[in-house]
Amino acid sequence: MITGSGLIETLAPRIERAVGRLPRRVFVLTSPPIWALWGEAFCSSFPEAPVTLFLEPGEKYKTMASVERLTREMMRAGADRGSLLIAFGGGIVGDVGGFLAAIFMRGIPYVQVPTTILSQVDSSVGGKTGVNLPEGKNMVGCFHQPRAVFADISVLGTLPERELKAGLMESVKSGIIRDRALVRFMEEHAEQVLGRDAKALEKVIAASIRMKAGVVARDEHDFGLRMILNLGHTLGHALEQATGYKVLLHGEAVGWGMVAALYLARQRGTISKAQFERLQKLVHLYGPLPALKLRVAKVVAAAGADKKNVGGVRRFVLPIGIGDAGVVEDVTPAELEAAAGYMLAQAAE
Numbered sequence: 144m145i146t147g148s149g150l151i152e153t154l155a156p157r158i159e160r161a162v163g164r165l166p167r168r169v170f171v172l173t174s175p176p177i178w179a180l181w182g183e184a185f186c187s188s189f190p191e192a193p194v195t196l197f198l199e200p201g202e203k204y205k206t207m208a209s210v211e212r213l214t215r216e217m218m219r220a221g222a223d224r225g226s227l228l229i230a231f232g233g234g235i236v237g238d239v240g241g242f243l244a245a246i247f248m249r250g251i252p253y254v255q256v257p258t259t260i261l262s263q264v265d266s267s268v269g270g271k272t273g274v275n276l277p278e279g280k281n282m283v284g285c286f287h288q289p290r291a292v293f294a295d296i297s298v299l300g301t302l303p304e305r306e307l308k309a310g311l312m313e314s315v316k317s318g319i320i321r322d323r324a325l326v327r328f329m330e331e332h333a334e335q336v337l338g339r340d341a342k343a344l345e346k347v348i349a350a351s352i353r354m355k356a357g358v359v360a361r362d363e364h365d366f367g368l369r370m371i372l373n374l375g376h377t378l379g380h381a382l383e384q385a386t387g388y389k390v391l392l393h394g395e396a397v398g399w400g401m402v403a404a405l406y407l408a409r410q411r412g413t414i415s416k417a418q419f420e421r422l423q424k425l426v427h428l429y430g431p432l433p434a435l436k437l438r439v440a441k442v443v444a445a446a447g448a449d450k451k452n453v454g455g456v457r458r459f460v461l462p463i464g465i466g467d468a469g470v471v472e473d474v475t476p477a478e479l480e481a482a483a484g485y486m487l488a489q490a491a492e
């Protein structure tokens with residue numbers, strides 16, 4: 144994983160170093176708006192321009208149908224088992240590109256060049272790939288590790304403000320669960336980070352990646368420790384589902400979910416009152432999170448259908464102090480309701 148500024152202008156030699164030799168056929172999966180902004184810079188270091196494959200932006204294109212279309216386009220463009228795929232875009236392009244590479248001719252190598260904060264700090268790290276079904280998000284997929292990931296801070300310059308803030312929620316999460324120093328840095332340098340100062344952003348992104356990579360290295364296939372990465376996700380996913388995936392960006396939903404998790408942690412005494420106030424302030428510092436008008440019962444019901452529930456057990460990640468977290472399986476319906484109530488009362492203001 145390489146983080147820095149201006150990486151996309153020197154991609155080809157970097158990829159060559161990572162995979163051994165630049166394959167004869169290189170494909171890039173991207174979306175039209177990203178290509179319009181960055182395509183020229185992307186191609187500048189390649190001796191021959193890569194074959195471009197497009198995925199329109201939006202969750203509704205993160206489907207099996209898109210993957211089938213893309214495999215056929217690759218076939219027609221002469222792809223073989225020695226081809227390389229580069230996923231150049233946000234988390235959607237990364238997830239679809241990784242899955243496409245995993246199943247095309249039973250697997251070809253791929254490289255991630257993530258272009259959103261969320262995809263740099265979260266989705267490009269860890270090898271989870273996949274697509275959505277009408278029945279649920281990310282329900283089909285597999286683990287397929289990229290050969291290399293190049294997180295270029297300069298491409299974040301064109302990221303819409305709302306996407307930037309939502310992506311930074313995952314870094315707030317990284318600090319809370321594993322990195323006290325990151326929490327402090329994000330508190331003290333919010334202005335620079337939100338102002339896209341390259342040095343400040345790079346520090347936050349590199350620390351978040353380090354944290355996730357460290358956790359994934361100890362639990363690649365998500366049977367234990369990796370669960371702690373889901374802080375804020377139990378009620379976050381429930382909010383996304385209860386609003387039909389149309390109102391909140393993922394990071395915003397996680398932000399609200401973290402508010403609920405902090406409340407529950409405070410009630411159970413795993414964080415002090417001062418820590419509760421400090422961390423809640425940090426979440427809002429990287430907001431504002433969108434207002435919501437939802438019934439507690441609707442959100443609690445949505446939490447019952449979460450993918451992280453195994454065998455009917457509801458798992459919940461709770462911070463322990465600042466920089467540590469644990470998974471609990473004994474959250475009672477009354478506790479869940481109280482946490483959702485606290486979160487929704489704030490979200491309604």
Ligand SMILES: NC(=O)c1ccc[n+]([C@@H]2O[C@H](COP(=O)([O-])OP(=O)(O)OC[C@H]3O[C@@H](n4cnc5c(N)ncnc54)[C@H](O)[C@@H]3O)[C@@H](O)[C@H]2O)c1
Pocket residue numbers: 174176177180200201202205232233234235236238258259260261262265266267268269270271272281298299300301302303306393
């Ligand atoms: N695989 C994993 O471990 C993992 C983890 C977290 C999230 N995800 C997935 O990631 C997806 C969300 O990813 P995302 O938040 O990056 O959203 P996204 O891929 O939808 O990108 C957000 C928007 O920003 C635009 N964009 C991207 N980069 C840009 C740039 N540099 N300049 C201007 N515009 C740019 C995109 O075209 C899009 O409209 C979800 O599908 C989620 O399920 C996967």
